[in-house]
Each structure stands twice: as C-alpha cells, then as structure tokens.
Amino acid sequence: MSVHANYIAGSWVEGPDAAKNVNPSDLSDVVGEYTRADRAQAEQAIAAARAAFPKWSMTTLQERHDLLDKIGNTILAKKEELGRLLSREEGKTLPEGIGEAARAGQIFKFFAGEVLRIQGEKLASVRPGIDVEITREPMGVIGLITPWNFPIAIPAWKIAPALAYGNCVVFKPADLVPGSAWALSQIIIDSGVPSGVFNLVMGRGSVVGEAFVASRDIDAISFTGSVGTGRAIAVRCAEIGKKVQLEMGGKNPMVILDDADLNTAVGAATNSAFFSTGQRCTASSRLIVTEGIHDRFVAAMTEKLKSLKVDNALKQGTEMGPVVDQSQLDQDLSYIDIGVKEGAKLAFGGERLNRETEGFYLSPALFIETTNDMRISREEIFGPVASVIRVKDYEAALATANDTEFGLSAGIATSSLKYASHFKRASQAGMVMVNLPTAGVDYHVPFGGRKGSSYGPREQGRYAAEFYTVVKTAYTFPG
Numbered sequence: 001m002s003v004h005a006n007y008i009a010g011s012w013v014e015g016p017d018a019a020k021n022v023n024p025s026d027l028s029d030v031v032g033e034y035t036r037a038d039r040a041q042a043e044q045a046i047a048a049a050r051a052a053f054p055k056w057s058m059t060t061l062q063e064r065h066d067l068l069d070k071i072g073n074t075i076l077a078k079k080e081e082l083g084r085l086l087s088r089e090e091g092k093t094l095p096e097g098i099g100e101a102a103r104a105g106q107i108f109k110f111f112a113g114e115v116l117r118i119q120g121e122k123l124a125s126v127r128p129g130i131d132v133e134i135t136r137e138p139m140g141v142i143g144l145i146t147p148w149n150f151p152i153a154i155p156a157w158k159i160a161p162a163l164a165y166g167n168c169v170v171f172k173p174a175d176l177v178p179g180s181a182w183a184l185s186q187i188i189i190d191s192g193v194p195s196g197v198f199n200l201v202m203g204r205g206s207v208v209g210e211a212f213v214a215s216r217d218i219d220a221i222s223f224t225g226s227v228g229t230g231r232a233i234a235v236r237c238a239e240i241g242k243k244v245q246l247e248m249g250g251k252n253p254m255v256i257l258d259d260a261d262l263n264t265a266v267g268a269a270t271n272s273a274f275f276s277t278g279q280r281c282t283a284s285s286r287l288i289v290t291e292g293i294h295d296r297f298v299a300a301m302t303e304k305l306k307s308l309k310v311d312n313a314l315k316q317g318t319e320m321g322p323v324v325d326q327s328q329l330d331q332d333l334s335y336i337d338i339g340v341k342e343g344a345k346l347a348f349g350g351e352r353l354n355r356e357t358e359g360f361y362l363s364p365a366l367f368i369e370t371t372n373d374m375r376i377s378r379e380e381i382f383g384p385v386a387s388v389i390r391v392k393d394y395e396a397a398l399a400t401a402n403d404t405e406f407g408l409s410a411g412i413a414t415s416s417l418k419y420a421s422h423f424k425r426a427s428q429a430g431m432v433m434v435n436l437p438t439a440g441v442d443y444h445v446p447f448g449g450r451k452g453s454s455y456g457p458r459e460q461g462r463y464a465a466e467f468y469t470v471v472k473t474a475y476t477f478p479g
C-alpha cells in the first residue's frame with residue numbers, strides 16, 4: 001500500500017512517519033496509509049505559503065472565481081466516491097457521507113460567487129474635499145486546523161473562503177481522518193491551484209498544529225475542535241498578535257413543549273441527538289421536556305430508538321454508524337457510567353453492540369430522570385448519549401436551556417408562535433431552530449455560537465469575510 005503524501009510548495013512529499021487509517025465500522029479494513037509531517041516540514045509549508053502570497057493576493061477575481069467553481073463542480077461530480085471514503089474512515093452513514101461531500105462542493109461554489117461580491121464602502125470625510133474608502137484585503141497566510149467529525153465539510157468551509165479572499169493556506173486535518181482531506185486536497189491541486197498557495201500538512205496536532213500556532217509567518221488560525229485545545233491556541237495566538245477563530249463544543253438544548261406535534265418532536269430529537277452517532281458540535285444532548293408531554297415523549301423516543309438501525313456505516317439501511325474510535329467510545333461509555341452513578345435512569349441503550357464486522361458500535365443511550373446540574377447534562381460527551389430533563393413549563397425550559405457554559409445551537413418543538421418567537425429572541429445560542437433538529441445547517445449562512453462555544457468572527461456565508469480579510473481605511477485629498 002503506497003503512503004499518501006503531503007503537498008507542500010507544489011510537490012507531494014512524505015514525512016518521516018506514517019499511520020494507518022482504520023475503518024471504525026470494520027477494524028480489519030485499512031482505508032489507507034497517510035504520512036505525518038514533522039515540525040520542519042510544517043515550517044516548509046508555511047514558508048511556501050508566505051512566498052506565494054504576494055502573487056496570489058494580486059490575482060484577478062476571475063481567476064479565483066474560476067478555480068473555486070472548478071473545485072466545487074469536481075467535488076459535486078465525485079460526491080458518491082468522496083462520501084463513501086468519508087463514511088468508511090469516519091463512520092457516519094453513507095447518505096450522511098454523500099450529503100457532506102455534496103455540501104463541500106456547494107460551499108466552494110458559494111464562495112466562487114462571493115469572490116465577485118467582495119465589498120467596500122466609500123464615505124465622505126468629516127473634513128472638506130476628502131474621500132474615505134474602506135476596502136477589504138486578504139489577511140495573508142491562514143493556518144487551518146480541523147477536527148475528525150466533519151472531515152470534508154469543515155475543511156471546505158475554511159479553505160474556500162481563505163482562497164476566495166486572496167489568502168494562502170496551510171491545512172492540517174485531524175490525524176484520525178486524513179483520507180477525505182487528502183482526496184479534497186487532490187481535487188484542489190488538480191484544479192490548478194498555484195504552487196505554494198495551498199499546502200496540505202497531515203500530522204499530529206502536537207507537532208504540526210503546534211508549529212502553526214507558534215509561527216510568526218501565519219497571520220490567522222481558524223480552528224474547530226475541543227474547548228481545551230481551542231482555548232490554549234487562542235492564548236498562544238494572542239501572545240503573538242495572531243488573529244484567531246475558534247469553533248468548539250456544545251451542550252445544545254432541545255426544548256419540547258406540551259403543545260408540540262409529537263412526531264415532529266421525536267423526529268427532531270432523534271436526529272439532533274443520535275444522527276452522525278451524536279458526534280456533532282451541534283448535536284442536542286439535553287432534551288428539555290415540559291410535564292404535560294414528558295411521558296408520551298419518552299415512550300415515543302424509546303420506541304423510535306428500539307427500531308434505529310445501528311450497523312456498518314456503508315451498509316444500506318444503517319441509520320447510525322459506529323463511534324469514531326476506541327478513545328471516543330471509552331469517553332462515551334465512561335459518561336454513561338457517570339450518568340448511572342449520578343442517579344439518572346437509562347430508558348434505552350448505552351450498550352456495546354456486536355455486528356457482522358468488528359467495529360465501535362454503541363446503542364443510542366437515552367437517560368431519563370436527569371437534572372441539568374448532572375455532569376452528563378453539563379459536559380460535552382460527543383457521542384450518542386442524551387438526557388431527558390423534565391421541567392414545569394416554558395419559562396423553566398428556557399431557563400434550563402440557557403443554563404450552560406456553551407451556546408452553539410438550540411431548538412424548540414412547539415406549535416405556538418408566541419413561544420417560538422420568544423425562544424428565538426431569548427435563547428443564548430448562536431443558532432436557533434424551531435421544529436427542526438439542532439444540527440444540520442445550511443452552507444450559505446453564518447455558523448457559530450456564543451459563550452464557551454465560539455470565539456472570534458463567524459464562519460460561513462458572507463460573514464466569513466470578517467475573519468479572512470483585513471479592513472483598510474484610505475483617505476484621499478484630490479488637491
């Protein structure tokens with residue numbers, strides 16, 4: 001099996017080390033072998049991006065538009081192949097994998113359009129005869145550090161705006177899932193990105209990520225991952241004056257009110273908590289249910305979970321794939337144990353499952369009789385584990401929903417316009433969903449949260465310009 005190399009300064013280069021990428025649905029299946037860069041190689045990539053920046057930042061909008069459009073079209077044409085690879089290496093179901101690959105293609109096409117809409121402002125000065133122009137310029141070299149749970153969409157929603165606004169990129173994907181990142185990079189390279197403008201640096205966070213954070217030749221870092229790693233990166237970036245954007249965890253609430261349509265509520269809650277094996281920062285792991293519907297909701301959820309097909313991600317009909325790896329599985333099982341010890345009751349699941357192929361299978365776990373101060377209600381588990389929290393009424397539900405250190409996404413199931421409208425205003429989250437799952441967002445609108453979930457400007461949509469550009473104010477006195 002040949003080793004998949006890094007792409008630095010326009011060439012494919014191997015690092016000193018390589019690792020096997022194993023399918024979490026079938027541990028006997030090796031997806032491929034992928035190189036790991038050392039610090040010197042990461043620094044070469046940064047130097048290549050720095051050297052390419054002056055020319056790339058001056059390219060015409062047409063050139064950048066055409067490149068991004070071509071990348072987007074190629075991803076869309078290959079979405080089945082890419083989606084299969086993604087599902088094989090990460091464990092989300094095949095429809096989820098193909099959907100994510102398609103989303104990556106749409107993101108590139110969206111930013112191909114945004115290239116043509118880069119905006120500025122012209123204002124009159126407070127002084128006579130002077131014009132003021134406000135323009136957006138590229139930041140420079142951007143370091144992108146991505147997690148394992150969206151191996152193609154998250155890289156796409158960072159790489160596409162970085163290139164669109166005239167920046168050069170050094171990209172470090174998660175060590176656990178280099179396959180989709182490598183395949184995406186190959187498409188970017190085959191589409192004709194100039195040498196040095198885009199560099200793929202696979203390797204460990206503690207080596208490659210560290211090199212990015214420490215480098216004074218990187219102007220900005222966009223990171224998605226855990227709170228601990230994100231906050232440490234922000235502190236280091238602040239020390240050397242580097243711009244930073246962090247998307248981190250969530251403990252997203254889904255409120256279910258007495259007047260909710262039960263089918264809608266159960267559908268949205270199942271999707272929010274268990275699709276993609278609960279491994280989404282937008283997943284809902286706190287189902288906050290008012291008294292009048294509580295018992296009916298728990299009974300209907302339990303029935304739904306009994307029939308949810310947990311199996312090999314590539315198998316037709318699978319609704320929930322395996323957990324991504326042993327360490328995440330250990331984390332999930334440990335939280336299930338913590339929940340039981342805290343006095344919560346398992347209404348369903350939380351058990352290791354055996355399937356035809358050996359993998360990290362876990363049945364969806366639904367806790368009842370929980371409170372919002374239990375650890376399982378406060379800490380991000382990042383697996384198929386959800387707690388039902390019983391509350392008296394809407395006011396108590398809202399207070400419970402907001403009682404968290406996170407603020408990424410929040411949902412409400414209700415047929416009341418009054419409560420839906422109030423919740424949209426009063427929820428302390430960056431994204432609010434009414435009668436919809438907390439996860440699964442559009443690609444053309446801003447994505448991000450409040451409180452401990454996010455830091456820095458928003459990602460995605462036209463709001464991405466805020467992070468990937470720097471504003472210049474120019475004064476002219478024509479004389």
Ligand SMILES: NC(=O)C1=CN([C@@H]2O[C@H](COP(=O)(O)OP(=O)(O)OC[C@H]3O[C@@H](n4cnc5c(N)ncnc54)[C@H](OP(=O)(O)O)[C@@H]3O)[C@@H](O)[C@H]2O)C=CC1
Pocket residue numbers: 145146147148149172173174175176203204205206208209210213224225226227229230233247248249250280281328331380381382
């Ligand atoms: N909000 C979200 O979208 C996500 C949240 N998580 C949460 O984080 C937990 C742990 O997952 P994990 O993948 O370890 O998350 P991390 O935050 O450790 O990893 C995210 C990315 O950061 C890199 N990284 C790790 N350490 C450093 C460092 N010191 N400097 C720079 N970059 C670094 C990682 O590299 P490498 O892959 O080599 O470790 C990876 O590319 C999960 O259980 C979950 O709770 C995880 C993924 C996504």
Ligand SMILES: O=C(O)CCC(=O)C(=O)O
Pocket residue numbers: 149150154224279280281282283438439440441
């Ligand atoms: O819910 C989504 O569509 C995106 C979720 C996400 O970006 C994440 O989990 O990191």
